[in-house]
Amino acid sequence: MTALPRGGHPAEALAAVEASIEECWRRFLAEYGVAAGTREETELAEMVVADTSAFRWRVVDAALRRLRCTDCGNELGSGPTGCGKCDQADGFRFAAIEIDRPATPRGTEHGLRVATAVARTRHRYGVRARCGFELGLPSLLDGELPSTARAQAYRAAIDKLTEDECERVTSFEEVLAKHRGTRRPRPGLSSRRVR
Numbered sequence: 226m227t228a229l230p231r232g233g234h235p236a237e238a239l240a241a242v243e244a245s246i247e248e249c250w251r252r253f254l255a256e257y258g259v260a261a262g263t264r265e266e267t268e269l270a271e272m273v274v275a276d277t278s279a280f281r282w283r284v285v286d287a288a289l290r291r292l293r294c295t296d297c298g299n300e301l302g303s304g305p306t307g308c309g310k311c312d313q314a315d316g317f318r319f320a321a322i323e324i325d326r327p328a329t330p331r332g333t334e335h336g337l338r339v340a341t342a343v344a345r346t347r348h349r350y351g352v353r354a355r356c357g358f359e360l361g362l363p364s365l366l367d368g369e370l371p372s373t374a375r376a377q378a379y380r381a382a383i384d385k386l387t388e389d390e391c392e393r394v395t396s397f398e399e400v401l402a403k404h405r406g407t408r409r410p411r412p413g414l415s416s417r418r419v420r
């Protein structure tokens with residue numbers, strides 16, 4: 226499991242998604258009659274990664290997690306950007322099948338899988354990008370997709386934060402509150418004596 230440094234709801238959401246990825250893989254192994262921890266499991270993972278477009282994204286993410294990059298030694302697709310093999314595997318990751326869950330807006334599952342990939346390989350993304358994706362995890366997991374206008378407002382507010390703040394915030398509400406705080410300081414508040 227990936228421990229998300231910012232903690233809070235995003236970390237809980239990531240843990241829940243990772244549990245669903247592992248559950249998917251267990252069922253996938255059972256379908257193929259393959260036992261976990263065997264050579265056959267590795268071969269099955271290699272087969273999945275060889276044609277990601279034929280499998281659901283959770284199966285693809287689980288397969289990548291079970292393979293090592295022969296160039297950088299990290300989990301395949303999770304090495305530093307610039308490792309050719311990882312960059313390629315990470316690119317193919319996104320060819321996998323996404324099926325929206327019932328009663329969720331179209332594209333929610335895509336949002337969830339992208340946010341999950343970013344949170345699990347956060348060193349591959351910039352501070353502001355990973356902030357936006359990670360904070361989006363809880364609502365995407367709940368089956369909510371923010372409107373374009375709302376997503377743009379979140380992005381604009383994140384742009385106003387320092388990099389350090391970007392790494393510590395745990396919700397969009399917190400981001401918006403910080404943004405409001407810097408843009409419109411309430412008169413009198415700063416002069417109030419703190420006991």
Ligand SMILES: [Zn+2]
Nearest residue numbers: 294297304311
């Ligand atoms: Zn690599």
